Amino acid sequence: MSTIWEDVKGRKIFKAATLYAAVAWGIIQIADVLLPVLRYPDWVMSSMVLIAFSGFPVALIAGWMLDIKHERLKLAEAADSEQLIIPISSRLIELAIIAVFGACATFLYLNSSNQPANANIGSMPSIHQLTEAKKNQKTIAVLPFASFGNSEDDDYFADGLSEELLNVLARNNNLRVAARTSSFQYKNKNMNIRKIAQELGVQYILEGSVRRSEDQIRVTAQLIKADEDVHIFSSTWDRNISNIFEVQDEIAQSVLETLEIKLLGKSGIQSKEIGTQDIAAFAEYSRGVAYIRNRSKDDFEKAIIHLNKALVIDSQYAEAYAMLAETYLLQFSYNLIDPDKAFELAKPNIKKALKINRDLAEGHAVMGLMHWQISNGEMDDIEQRDELLVKAKFHLNKAIELNPSNAEAYMWYGSILQNEGSLAEGTMLYKKAFEIDPQAAVVGFNLASDFVRTGHYDEAMAVFNTIVRNNPNYANAYQIAGNVSFEVGQLDQAYKMYKKIAELKGSETDWLLSENRILVPIGRYDLAQRNIDKIAQDENSKYIEGLPVIQAQVWIASGNLSKFYQWVDTLDEDSQKWMDWFWKGLAASTKQKWKYAANDLEKSLSLMEGNKIKRQDQMSIRIQLLLARAWQGAGNQIRSESYLNAALSAIDLLIEQKIVHSHALRYYQAAHAAISNQSLLSLGLLRQAIQEGFVDIWMIKVDPAFDSIRQDPTYLAILREFDAKIRTMRNNIKFDDERVAVAE
Numbered sequence: 001m002s003t004i005w006e007d008v009k010g011r012k013i014f015k016a017a018t019l020y021a022a023v024a025w026g027i028i029q030i031a032d033v034l035l036p037v038l039r040y041p042d043w044v045m046s047s048m049v050l051i052a053f054s055g056f057p058v059a060l061i062a063g064w065m066l067d068i069k070h071e072r073l074k075l076a077e078a079a080d081s082e083q084l085i086i087p088i089s090s091r092l093i094e095l096a097i098i099a100v101f102g103a104c105a106t107f108l109y110l111n112s113s114n115q116p117a118n119a120n121i122g123s124m125p126s127i128h129q130l131t132e133a134k135k136n137q138k139t140i141a142v143l144p145f146a147s148f149g150n151s152e153d154d155d156y157f158a159d160g161l162s163e164e165l166l167n168v169l170a171r172n173n174n175l176r177v178a179a180r181t182s183s184f185q186y187k188n189k190n191m192n193i194r195k196i197a198q199e200l201g202v203q204y205i206l207e208g209s210v211r212r213s214e215d216q217i218r219v220t221a222q223l224i225k226a227d228e229d230v231h232i233f234s235s236t237w238d239r240n241i242s243n244i245f246e247v248q249d250e251i252a253q254s255v256l257e258t259l260e261i262k263l264l265g266k267s268g269i270q271s272k273e274i275g276t277q278d279i280a281a282f283a284e285y286s287r288g289v290a291y292i293r294n295r296s297k298d299d300f301e302k303a304i305i306h307l308n309k310a311l312v313i314d315s316q317y318a319e320a321y322a323m324l325a326e327t328y329l330l331q332f333s334y335n336l337i338d339p340d341k342a343f344e345l346a347k348p349n350i351k352k353a354l355k356i357n358r359d360l361a362e363g364h365a366v367m368g369l370m371h372w373q374i375s376n377g378e379m380d381d382i383e384q385r386d387e388l389l390v391k392a393k394f395h396l397n398k399a400i401e402l403n404p405s406n407a408e409a410y411m412w413y414g415s416i417l418q419n420e421g422s423l424a425e426g427t428m429l430y431k432k433a434f435e436i437d438p439q440a441a442v443v444g445f446n447l448a449s450d451f452v453r454t455g456h457y458d459e460a461m462a463v464f465n466t467i468v469r470n471n472p473n474y475a476n477a478y479q480i481a482g483n484v485s486f487e488v489g490q491l492d493q494a495y496k497m498y499k500k501i502a503e504l505k506g507s508e509t510d511w512l513l514s515e516n517r518i519l520v521p522i523g524r525y526d527l528a529q530r531n532i533d534k535i536a537q538d539e540n541s542k543y544i545e546g547l548p549v550i551q552a553q554v555w556i557a558s559g560n561l562s563k564f565y566q567w568v569d570t571l572d573e574d575s576q577k578w579m580d581w582f583w584k585g586l587a588a589s590t591k592q593k594w595k596y597a598a599n600d601l602e603k604s605l606s607l608m609e610g611n612k613i614k615r616q617d618q619m620s621i622r623i624q625l626l627l628a629r630a631w632q633g634a635g636n637q638i639r640s641e642s643y644l645n646a647a648l649s650a651i652d653l654l655i656e657q658k659i660v661h662s663h664a665l666r667y668y669q670a671a672h673a674a675i676s677n678q679s680l681l682s683l684g685l686l687r688q689a690i691q692e693g694f695v696d697i698w699m700i701k702v703d704p705a706f707d708s709i710r711q712d713p714t715y716l717a718i719l720r721e722f723d724a725k726i727r728t729m730r731n732n733i734k735f736d737d738e739r740v741a742v743a744e
Contacts, residue, residue: 131429131432137174140169140178140205143162144162147159158209164282170406171361176202179443180293181407181440193207193229198226200438204225204232207222218236219239235254275357276320278317284307288302288306288323300330307324321352325345328346329342329369329373333373342373346366350367361406362399364409368398370392371392372389372412396413407436407437411429414427415446426450445477448480449479451463461480464477475504482501489693492733499511509535515531520557520698521697523726535547565591568587580604581600581601597633601627601630621647624650625705628641628675640675666688679709686715
């Protein structure tokens with residue numbers, strides 16, 4: 001064997017392989033350093049590696065051919081030719097090497113084309129880079145083209161043409177395009193162009209009309225500079241219906257050239273990017289997309305029907321596969337189907353979409369959504385969850401790179417960051433999504449909810465008014481108004497808004513939970529308990545797992561601590577859930593078993609930090625304050641001071657970042673002052689918290705942090721003032737007829 005190997009090493013095939021490998025490796029190493037600096041896209045590097053590897057078997061074959069030629073020349077010159085015959089084993093080794101590298105190159109090529117979803121995840125741009133406004137960037141909205149046809153199909157066709165044109169323009173990084181959901185709010189509305197542009201936050205408006213007669217079509221488009229109401233250009237195209245996609249291209253190029261934006265040359269838009277060349281598939285796809293935007297149960301089902309029809313007509317319609325997958329995932333998001341079923345239905349459609357078009361922005365966005373949804377499920381493997389989140393971010397970044405006007409990608413990415421605790425960065429992405437799609441209900445809801453969280457109530461209500469003006473039956477919008485009312489302490493107004501949600505959604509369980517949020521602070525524990533009992537009857541409810549925590553709050557608030565203690569005793573002694581140990585620690589604190597409380601609370605804090613629990617800034621502060629009180633009660637002042645300092649630093653950070661309701665911060669500051677024996681400061685902060693909207697007084701009554709001021713006359717006066725305020729709001733609430741009447 002050694003003789004054969006020595007023989008192979010001395011041949012030209014081996015020398016060719018060595019030389020090729022050295023040169024190719026050197027080029028790749030240089031490119032790996034220079035390409036990121038020169039801001040070339042990732043696919044350039046991937047292509048270079050693929051080409052280099054694919055060329056390796058070619059180099060081997062070339063060396064092999066040289067060997068054969070050299071041998072023939074030697075044979076012709078040699079007297080004893082038998083001495084120059086190459087052993088067959090050497091030939092077999094050479095052929096095997098060439099075959100292996102050829103097979104590997106083929107495998108890499110096929111997988112690079114067909115498996116884009118498994119692309120390497122490299123460095124991603126910062127959130128600032130994703131959200132910053134580009135210098136000299138133009139902004140435009142494509143209004144739905146008017147249809148002058150005689151059928152509903154013509155109307156959908158005009159909408160689809162407008163949307164595809166919008167998508168083509170959105171691929172340009174130097175052009176921000178208002179999203180379809182927002183621009184289509186103005187369909188069939190006779191509004192001033194300047195006002196529309198102002199509401200959408202754009203400089204230019206593209207509008208037009210479509211007139212279809214049998215196989216002929218006339219498309220008219222005009223570009224308007226909105227602030228001056230000046231027509232930049234107006235053109236008409238008469239074509240056969242089969243050439244409609246060429247018209248799209250021509251209109252897009254006219255707009256881009258007029259705005260002096262370069263799009264990889266005039267031929268930058270390829271026909272394959274449009275998705276289909278079949279007008280019937282195009283019409284069905286347009287119908288499906290229109291239904292998805294409404295986000296109701298019936299609309300999702302209709303969308304699935306039309307998207308499947310589009311795929312029957314054109315089985316290579318990548319956009320239709322992506323939108324079908326999104327529909328299934330959104331059905332899960334809105335609790336209309338089980339997650340397992342949603343993922344089972346969505347996965348093959350996403351895979352098919354990206355196999356057809358690896359650079360499909362919608363495909364990457366939906367892939368990111370699915371990875372995020374899966375990571376949010378019950379998952380014991382923390383590393384697997386984190387890996388899914390990294391993949392989700394990668395695909396959402398890719399979607400934004402391919403289509404900077406994809407509002408959903410920004411919104412979903414923002415939600416991931418919010419859940420991780422990167423609240424400020426999540427807010428930046430929410431704002432960017434809203435900038436692109438200011439009239440979309442779901443985009444507005446996410447941003448408004450963020451405004452509520454940060455205490456920007458006026459901004460939240462402005463978004464709420466925009467949503468209900470466009471879609472008064474969008475139930476989630478009323479959650480914004482309800483939450484604003486709750487956070488400022490107007491429980492009666494919050495109750496009305498939550499009731500409105502129940503009327504629109506028809507979900508009794510959601511209503512019962514929302515009602516409990518009001519019933520507990522106003523002291524209607526009987527009705528709160530009735531709601532809990534009713535929810536518990538549905539063993540398949542998604543809220544069953546969290547019901548014990550809600551029950552515990554009712555027991556504590558109502559002063560029924562004996563039942564609370566009984567429940568705590570049932571918790572697993574080997575539990576790995578931080579919340580279980582929090583309840584254990586709180587129970588021990590209320591019994592003044594300080595050392596037990598300290599041990600349990602430290603276990604809770606350790607699990608919270610070890611498991612990387614997301615968005616628990618406030619709970620970590622609360623645990624630290626309880627630990628400070630527990631160690632104080634146990635006589636360990638040094639450890640008590642340590643936790644007091646840690647809590648104060650966390651409170652100051654939240655104040656600086658302005659990411660928590662002010663009344664919650666006042667509560668924590670009051671608790672900190674009480675433990676530190678600063679009674680006057682604590683009482684002042686408590687009163688301020690209530691004035692700013694704090695309503696969960698039951699927490700104060702059991703929180704051991706306030707033990708030092710329990711008997712203070714000012715403390716008792718504060719409670720009486722709050723009770724009077726609650727009594728007034730309770731009288732303003734009208735409960736359902738079947739419930740116990742409020743007796744005052």
